[in-house]
Amino acid sequence: MLRIWVSGTALTCLALLLLTVLFPHGSIAMILLASILLGLASAGMSASQARAMRRSVETSLELSARQVRVTLDTLQRESSRLEAILSSMVEGVVAVDPLLRITFVNRAFAELMGIALPIEPGVPLVQVARDHALLDMCSGVLASGQSQQKRLVLASAGARSFEVQVAPLTGDSHRGAIVMLYDVTDIERLERIRRDFVANVSHELRTPLAAVTGYAETLLEGALDDAENGRKFVEIILAKARQLNNIVTDLLVLSSLESGKPPLPEAISLRESIEGALRTVEPVAKTRGVRLVCGPIDNSSVLAHELRLEQVFVNLLENAIKFNRPDGEVRVDMARSNGHTVVRVKDTGSGIPSRDLPRIFERFYRVDKARSRATGGTGLGLAIVKHAVEQMGGSVSVESRLGQGSVFTIALPSAENNLSANS
Numbered sequence: 001m002l003r004i005w006v007s008g009t010a011l012t013c014l015a016l017l018l019l020t021v022l023f024p025h026g027s028i029a030m031i032l033l034a035s036i037l038l039g040l041a042s043a044g045m046s047a048s049q050a051r052a053m054r055r056s057v058e059t060s061l062e063l064s065a066r067q068v069r070v071t072l073d074t075l076q077r078e079s080s081r082l083e084a085i086l087s088s089m090v091e092g093v094v095a096v097d098p099l100l101r102i103t104f105v106n107r108a109f110a111e112l113m114g115i116a117l118p119i120e121p122g123v124p125l126v127q128v129a130r131d132h133a134l135l136d137m138c139s140g141v142l143a144s145g146q147s148q149q150k151r152l153v154l155a156s157a158g159a160r161s162f163e164v165q166v167a168p169l170t171g172d173s174h175r176g177a178i179v180m181l182y183d184v185t186d187i188e189r190l191e192r193i194r195r196d197f198v199a200n201v202s203h204e205l206r207t208p209l210a211a212v213t214g215y216a217e218t219l220l221e222g223a224l225d226d227a228e229n230g231r232k233f234v235e236i237i238l239a240k241a242r243q244l245n246n247i248v249t250d251l252l253v254l255s256s257l258e259s260g261k262p263p264l265p266e267a268i269s270l271r272e273s274i275e276g277a278l279r280t281v282e283p284v285a286k287t288r289g290v291r292l293v294c295g296p297i298d299n300s301s302v303l304a305h306e307l308r309l310e311q312v313f314v315n316l317l318e319n320a321i322k323f324n325r326p327d328g329e330v331r332v333d334m335a336r337s338n339g340h341t342v343v344r345v346k347d348t349g350s351g352i353p354s355r356d357l358p359r360i361f362e363r364f365y366r367v368d369k370a371r372s373r374a375t376g377g378t379g380l381g382l383a384i385v386k387h388a389v390e391q392m393g394g395s396v397s398v399e400s401r402l403g404q405g406s407v408f409t410i411a412l413p414s415a416e417n418n419l420s421a422n423s
Contacts, residue, residue: 092162092181095169098142100125100135103176112157112181129156134164134179141166141177151184160185193362200364204247204379208240250380253311254363257387265303265392267415270341273306274332277313281321285330290321295333301415302341308388309412313345315381316408320347324405340394340411347407352400360398361386385410 092109096102101122110117113128126135131154141148147167154162163182169175215233223230278292285292302309313332320330328348335342352360356367364379385408389396393413400406 091183092157093178094125094128095176095178096125096138097176100138100142102128109181112154112160112183129154131156137164137166138177138179141168154181157181161188196365197363200379201247201251204364205244208243208247211240212237212244247380250384254380254384254387257308257384257391262391263305265305265413267301268304268306268309270300270302270334270343270412271297273304273309274313274334274343276310277317278332280310280314281317284318285321288321288324289326289328290324291327291329292317293329293331295331297332297334300334300336300341302412303415304392304394304412305388308392312385312388312410313343315385316345316410319381320345320349320406320408323347324349336414337411339414341414343410343412345408345410346405348405351402351404352398352406353402354400357398357400361396 090108092112093104093106094102094109095104101124102119103121105115105117105119105128107117110119115128119128125138129135131152133150133152134154137148137150137152145168147165149163149165152162152164153159161184163184165180165182166177168177215237219230219233223233274294274297278294282292317330317332324330324347330348331344331346333344333346335344352367356365359365360367361382363383365382366379386396389410389412395411397409398406399409
């Protein structure tokens with residue numbers, strides 16, 4: 001009888017040892033094993049000993065079960081939190097298994113690829129993103145287990161540029177990979193604009209500076225004694241110096257618009273602003289034989305900055321005059337639309353090619369470079385117009401067709417509507 005009791009005790013101790021060492025947090029297998037061992041141990045014990053041992057084991061099992069529930073709840077919360085974070089990211093995220101089948105996709109990735117959510121798990125990635133470079137990256141990461149990072153232009157995402165990072169899940173390529181897409185299209189556009197600006201401003205300054213330097217050297221080398229040519233050279237130097245001054249002035253204005261704190265808009269008479277701009281450009285229009293026509297302008301007010309608003313109209317009118325045909329016409333009209341006052345400046349010039357329309361508001365961008373410089377422009381007028389109008393809470397757009405002229409449209413918030421809304 002003692003040997004049977006010892007044997008039962010040994011089995012019980014073995015059960016507890018397995019509970020403690022092999023299954024510290026509890027599991028179904030642990031519960032089953034403990035139950036079997038408990039039954040075997042109980043066979044060699046008295047009824048009271050078996051009940052005591054059963055209570056002890058049941059207590060341990062209940063404690064382990066609670067620990068398992070706590071662990072599972074914690075894992076579920078962490079999983080939900082991680083999924084919420086990935087889903088709310090602005091970067092596109094997609095996870096794939098070793099066969100390149102989608103296991104997770106966030107909203108940003110779905111929007112980039114133009115697919116609807118939810119997406120069924122197991123859909124092949126190639127059905128969503130038909131870009132061989134991206135698929136090759138994923139295959140390479142799954143084969144090597146090493147992360148990769150490249151800049152790709154994805155046709156399936158509207159030919160936008162992305163910094164693509166692919167990494168194996170938990171360092172094991174057999175468990176799949178995760179792909180993250182960082183949209184760098186706008187960054188690339190800004191980098192291109194910056195490069196173009198540096199190149200353009202260097203060129204714009206170099207050309208008049210070269211003329212000033214060349215004619216000044218000619219004068220110093222003996223042309224000062226030539227009264228006729230000497231005066232001509234000085235006039236060229238003066239013209240180029242004024243051109244340089246205009247470029248620098250426009251650059252300072254543009255810099256002020258981009259970085260300075262804008263003044264508070266106030267109610268400005270639209271008629272007075274347009275009439276002032278027309279008086280300013282009238283001599284240039286007469287010289288070039290261009291008619292200025294102003295449609296009905298009521299005595300309405302817009303929320304704007306007085307000096308900037310007149311400068312906007314002057315820049316638009318000067319462009320319409322300079323790039324017009326002989327005996328052409330520039331017309332100014334006004335209308336109202338959705339709480340905004342709309343002003344249109346229409347010319348009868350040669351028009352703007354459609355390929356150039358998206359870029360004409362960029363700094364130093366010229367449709368006809370030779371003609372622009374011949375007319376004395378700085379290449380910054382439309383950039384100033386765009387920034388000034390947007391700073392006043394308005395918008396500017398252009399419509400143009402070759403051979404039929406152009407129409408520049410400015411929409412500014414009406415002072416009457418905004419003042420009544422705020423009162």
